[in-house]
Amino acid sequence: MSAAASDVGAPLSAEARSLRHAVANASDGALARVVAMFDSLPDRREADRLLDAVRPRLRALRPPRPIAMPRLLFLPLDGAIRHPREWRRQDGGLPRSALLVIADAVRAAAPEECVAIEASFAGRSFADLQSVAGAGRALWRLAARVADGLAAPPAWGTTGLSAEDFKACIALAGGVWRHADALWAALAVAREGPPEPLVRELFNGLAPETPQVKQAALETLLLKAAQPGTVAAIAGPSAPGIADRALDRWLEGCTPEVSGADLSAAAEVVEEFLETLVDLEESSPGRRADRRQKLSSLRREVDLACRNAFNEAATTKLLGPLLAAKGPPDNRAIAEMEAAARNLRRLEQAGRQLGGGGAYDATLSRVIGQFGTLCGAGGASLADLARLTEILAGPEAAMRLLDGG
Amino acid sequence: MNEISRDALDRYGTGAYQPATFLERGVAVPFTTPFLLGARIRPTESRAGLEVVIANPSGGRGHYIVPWAALPEVCSPTLHDRRLWKRLSDEPAVTPALVREVARAIAAEGLAGREAAAAAAKAKGEDGAARMRANFMLLLDLIRRTETREEATVPPQLDKPDRIEVRARRAVARIAPRLGATPEIIAAWLEGIATAIAGLGVPGDPIPARTRVTVATIEAVIGEIELWIARNPDPGDQQAAALVTDAAKMSLQVARAAIKELDGSITDTVSLLGIWKQDPSGFSRRATRPDWMLDGWHIIAELWRDADPEARRGVLWEMALLAPVLPREVEDWVGMQEDWDRPLRLRRLVRANEDWRSGRTFEVVARNERLRARAA
Numbered sequence: 001m002s003a004a005a006s007d008v009g010a011p012l013s014a015e016a017r018s019l020r021h022a023v024a025n026a027s028d029g030a031l032a033r034v035v036a037m038f039d040s041l042p043d044r045r046e047a048d049r050l051l052d053a054v055r056p057r058l059r060a061l062r063p064p065r066p067i068a069m070p071r072l073l074f075l076p077l078d079g080a081i082r083h084p085r086e087w088r089r090q091d092g093g094l095p096r097s098a099l100l101v102i103a104d105a106v107r108a109a110a111p112e113e114c115v116a117i118e119a120s121f122a123g124r125s126f127a128d129l130q131s132v133a134g135a136g137r138a139l140w141r142l143a144a145r146v147a148d149g150l151a152a153p154p155a156w157g158t159t160g161l162s163a164e165d166f167k168a169c170i171a172l173a174g175g176v177w178r179h180a181d182a183l184w185a186a187l188a189v190a191r192e193g194p195p196e197p198l199v200r201e202l203f204n205g206l207a208p209e210t211p212q213v214k215q216a217a218l219e220t221l222l223l224k225a226a227q228p229g230t231v232a233a234i235a236g237p238s239a240p241g242i243a244d245r246a247l248d249r250w251l252e253g254c255t256p257e258v259s260g261a262d263l264s265a266a267a268e269v270v271e272e273f274l275e276t277l278v279d280l281e282e283s284s285p286g287r288r289a290d291r292r293q294k295l296s297s298l299r300r301e302v303d304l305a306c307r308n309a310f311n312e313a314a315t316t317k318l319l320g321p322l323l324a325a326k327g328p329p330d331n332r333a334i335a336e337m338e339a340a341a342r343n344l345r346r347l348e349q350a351g352r353q354l355g356g357g358g359a360y361d362a363t364l365s366r367v368i369g370q371f372g373t374l375c376g377a378g379g380a381s382l383a384d385l386a387r388l389t390e391i392l393a394g395p396e397a398a399m400r401l402l403d404g405g
Numbered sequence: 406m407n408e409i410s411r412d413a414l415d416r417y418g419t420g421a422y423q424p425a426t427f428l429e430r431g432v433a434v435p436f437t438t439p440f441l442l443g444a445r446i447r448p449t450e451s452r453a454g455l456e457v458v459i460a461n462p463s464g465g466r467g468h469y470i471v472p473w474a475a476l477p478e479v480c481s482p483t484l485h486d487r488r489l490w491k492r493l494s495d496e497p498a499v500t501p502a503l504v505r506e507v508a509r510a511i512a513a514e515g516l517a518g519r520e521a522a523a524a525a526a527k528a529k530g531e532d533g534a535a536r537m538r539a540n541f542m543l544l545l546d547l548i549r550r551t552e553t554r555e556e557a558t559v560p561p562q563l564d565k566p567d568r569i570e571v572r573a574r575r576a577v578a579r580i581a582p583r584l585g586a587t588p589e590i591i592a593a594w595l596e597g598i599a600t601a602i603a604g605l606g607v608p609g610d611p612i613p614a615r616t617r618v619t620v621a622t623i624e625a626v627i628g629e630i631e632l633w634i635a636r637n638p639d640p641g642d643q644q645a646a647a648l649v650t651d652a653a654k655m656s657l658q659v660a661r662a663a664i665k666e667l668d669g670s671i672t673d674t675v676s677l678l679g680i681w682k683q684d685p686s687g688f689s690r691r692a693t694r695p696d697w698m699l700d701g702w703h704i705i706a707e708l709w710r711d712a713d714p715e716a717r718r719g720v721l722w723e724m725a726l727l728a729p730v731l732p733r734e735v736e737d738w739v740g741m742q743e744d745w746d747r748p749l750r751l752r753r754l755v756r757a758n759e760d761w762r763s764g765r766t767f768e769v770v771a772r773n774e775r776l777r778a779r780a781a
Binding site: 331334335338342345346349381383384386387390391394395396398399402 | 481482483484487514515516518519520522523765767768771
């Protein structure tokens with residue numbers, strides 16, 4: 001970054017710090033509402049800063065977010081967006097603080113077409129992949145077409161970045177937008193690998209582009225890919241050195257958040273992590289000694305987080321409510337506990353593949369043992385407890401509870 | 406949880422399943438274990454015991470035919486299914502009504518969840534109410550057929566409850582000598598008829614009974630599938646849709662014929678009492694025919710209704726695997742000729758595909774419990 005401190009990268013005011021603290025401590029529901037409100041702002045630069053602290057939670061929560069032109073425009077560059085303090089021109093990527101100004105410059109270059117594209121996704125959310133794909137393709141093609149002619153707008157000064165930075169950012173973004181159709185095709189099926197032919201097609205197309213463009217596209221793809229090792233292996237020959245850098249960067253940023261507070265998200269995170277871990281352990285880029293070490297350390301971290309989340313959630317979401325109940329729990333309470341038990345089971349099934357089977361057995365034994373003491377205690381019925389046991393540990397364990405109860 | 410024992414299944418193997426009678430087709434049991442969804446219970450060939458017919462989840466022709474006692478060997482059934490299995494093991498004969506009654510009793514224990522327990526209790530109450538309603542409707546008809554013009558100035562259905570009772574007693578007293586019975590016996594016959602037709606109800610009743618609701622549900626699902634397939638012209642999906650809708654239409658065709666035949670008797674209470682006097686068990690058996698013909702479709706219809714629109718492709722194949730075949734006995738029952746084996750032949754084309762069962766087992770169990778609740 002040419003300027004040490006842009007206004008976006010500047011320290012937060014006391015008021016902003018207090019707001020960021022409030023956002024960080026908001027409940028899941030409140031956070032989703034806050035994000036929806038931020039998404040509707042014409043200029044969300046300040047809002048983006050407030051969300052920095054909760055980005056890991058947002059990744060897990062995935063609140064439905066309305067399609068907004070700037071977010072859609074930079075979707076193919078998702079993996080290449082850097083915090084302004086971390087961005088250096090020679091390393092590639094785009095500083096977050098530049099995004100809205102670039103989006104405004106694209107809009108100013110083709111206002112009527114932008115209005116038409118915005119009208120096509122009005123009222124739609126990013127969960128509507130068909131709308132995202134349709135409007136996205138139109139927008140990325142338009143942006144690729146106008147990118148070369150863009151000059152730094154007056155607002156660029158507010159970013160604290162230089163004119164040279166602008167050129168570098170536009171060259172990078174324009175290069176990725178030129179190949180956004182192929183990138184999107186791979187991203188759309190990223191959880192299936194993505195399939196090798198789509199990755200090959202993308203990198204064949206990227207061949208004439210600069211290393212920075214290739215790296216940005218690869219980083220975006222790795223962000224969503226279920227098999228990052230395989231993707232890096234395919235991209236490697238057509239992007240020498242870049243695939244290694246992108247993969248190392250991916251590994252550095254790989255910090256799966258496994259929290260017992262949101263079991264469903266935790267289970268999904270662990271399941272996805274497992275898939276990527278297996279792929280990395282089996283792929284040639286993942287077999288390098290330093291990466292093996294990193295993978296092994298990641299495995300241990302996630303295993304521990306998973307066991308802790310399981311143990312904590314079994315107590316707070318099942319035993320706690322059951323022990324605290326003054327009478328028979330109502331249907332809603334039971335439905336919530338059964339949903340929690342299903343998510344615990346899902347987390348445990350994924351977690352066992354990382355190791356630590358004994359820890360899950362111990363937690364299950366403790367929980368089901370407690371269920372036994374609750375039978376006939378005036379709270380949950382024997383049938384309710386048997387069902388929770390069945391969901392957590394299978395029908396045989398539930399039969400034993402019934403026979404003993 | 407609910408793992409399938411391939412070794413045990415291989416021991417029993419798959420066999421041809423071309424039932425000649427409805428009893429041979431078996432009765433659908435509302436199991437919640439994924440592997441057992443839509444499985445049917447039937448007497449063994451020697452009538453010495455029971456066996457279960459399970460659709461081969463990999464499609465094709467075969468069905469697993471497993472001795473009832475061996476069920477826990479081939480898979481690990483849910484708690485609810487173990488109870489249901491044990492309770493049905495004690496039954497000497499199976500009919501859709503009996504399986505429904507036993508299954509409701511088990512669901513009421515709460516082992517398939519509170520929603521299924523509440524639905525079972527509600528359905529039991531509704532069946533009781535349907536019996537009383539059928540009896541009431543029969544009495545109203547009897548009043549209409551036995552009163553003079555002067556006595557019938559107020560239509561019976563619009564009269565006060567105490568007046569209806571007086572008029573009903575008079576109608577029963579008038580008809581009794583004509584049928585060579587006492588009024589008490591006529592009242593008992595009416596109760597017997599009401600019990601036999603409670604599930605079917607009386608034609609024209611603005612509150613449709615269970616069987617008529619099932620017919621309407623299947624009709625609605627056929628319409629929805631046809632609409633869906635018109636928008637999703639994938640040839641594979643069309644094949645599954647054709648199998649399901651073809652089998653459903655066949656079942657509806659014969660069920661409607663059986664209902665029409667029964668309605669012809671039910672619309673005239675005086676004639677109906679005569680039929681009942683001659684052969685009460687014969688009439689009772691005939692009244693169960695629509696139930697046999699539509700057996701198994703509840704779960705299939707609820708599978709469709711439960712599925713998210715984007716998951717309907719997978720569920721269509723699951724429905725195709727479970728679509729019941731009609732046995733040749735149906736020709737004796739409704740006097741119709743049809744290519745009854747057509748769904749069976751189409752079923753051979755059902756692709757070997759277990760994708761739809763590859764979801765997390767406990768989530769499929771939760772779904773099956775929802776189906777169980779809705780098809781109570």
